[in-house]
Amino acid sequence: MHTVAEENLIATLTVAAPTARVFAVLADPTTHARIDGTGWVQDAVDRAPLTELGQIFRVDMYHPNHPDGHYRIANKVRVLDPPRAIGWLPGTENDEGHLEFGGWTWRYDLAPLGPSETEVTLTYDWSAVPQFIRDYLHFPPFGPEHLTNSLQHLAALATPTSRAGTPVRETPAERS
Known part of the structure; x- marks a missing residue:
């Protein structure tokens, strides 16, 4: 299910996995290319798990x-409430390391529906994008189905068994 509000897109999906497992997948930048429903996210540059507010993680x-085709985004963790919520603000980084953010955010809210199911709500919010950016970028840059696709990809990654039926190894934190 997805909705379109005035300046955000929202999609919700029930995932057959514990909340801690879903959160662990989202907090791992190396999974973001496989979660992305557009195919724009290519690879994690910064591969460390997301563990603190203000943390910067870059993805190719x-x-x-895009004028360059290939480019890099620098994301700043804005929401981190394990295992209930995680979100970031995408931006760019110049050659001197100065970060600039466009004002749009990605946020995942997780609600346990029992020990092995999680309701995940994904919100793409562009309400804080300044007019000068809106003058050259169309918002949203994709349809609402992108969020639904992303949630389905997240569900496939977070499900405790692989597609072949082989159990996926859990980390000690996910077992508790």
């Missing part, structure tokens, strides 16, 4: 309409 991107 590709979009055919």
Whole structure:
């Protein structure tokens, strides 16, 4: 299910996995390319798990309409409430390491529906994007189905068994 509000897209999906497992997948930047429903996210540059507010993690991107095709996004962790919520603010980083953020955010809210199910709500919010950015970028840059696709990819990654039926090894934190 997805909804379109005035300046955000919201999608919700029930995932057949414990909340801690879903959160662990989201907190791992190396999974973001497989979660992404557009195919724009390519690879994690910073591979450390997301563990603190203000943490910066970079990912390589590709979009055919971007002036460079391949580019890099620097994301700043804005919400971190394990295992209930995680979110970040995408931006860019210049050659001197100065970060600039465009004002749009990604946020995942997780609600346990029992020991092995989690309701995940994904919100893409562009309400804080300044007009000068809106003058050259169309918001949202994708349809609402992107969020639904992303949640389905997240569900596949977080499910305790692989597609082949082989159990996926859990970390000690996920077992508790």
